[in-house]
Amino acid sequence: MAASPQITHISWGRMEVEGLAPGKDFKLYPGGGRPWDWSEHGTRHSPGIQPADVQELLDHGSMVIVLSRGMELRLQTMPETLSLLEANGIEVHIQETTAAVTLYNTLAQTTAVGGLFHSTC
Numbered sequence: 001m002a003a004s005p006q007i008t009h010i011s012w013g014r015m016e017v018e019g020l021a022p023g024k025d026f027k028l029y030p031g032g033g034r035p036w037d038w039s040e041h042g043t044r045h046s047p048g049i050q051p052a053d054v055q056e057l058l059d060h061g062s063m064v065i066v067l068s069r070g071m072e073l074r075l076q077t078m079p080e081t082l083s084l085l086e087a088n089g090i091e092v093h094i095q096e097t098t099a100a101v102t103l104y105n106t107l108a109q110t111t112a113v114g115g116l117f118h119s120t121c
Helices: 051-059 079-087 097-108
Strands: 007-011 014-017 025-029 032-035 064-068 091-095 113-118
Touching (some): 014 025, 051 064, 051 113, 079 091, 097 113
Parallel strands (some): 064 091
Antiparallel strands (some): 007 014, 025 113
16 A cells, blocks of 8 residues: 655645645655645635535545644535545545644555645635
């Protein structure tokens, strides 16, 4: 099983991830990750994280998914997204971004974990 990359730094508007260039928002999964471009699926703070945003994490073999809510808890998650994860038997955690990073890094040591991380509001 490919390991999920560790997040080595998180601060307002900036994340550093093993093997990737620094950036603001990230999609991470077993074997790697990439910047999370909200415009790909028209994601906004509300209604929030869409099923299409998490599908890529599933496609890369994530068995547990961590969704961040942003530093000020403004990022929501659509009910349809949670339904998709539940239908696939995926354990999901939704937390404030710094807490989500801590949990993700811990899980990444032993689990095929994926995550969506928003480093601002």
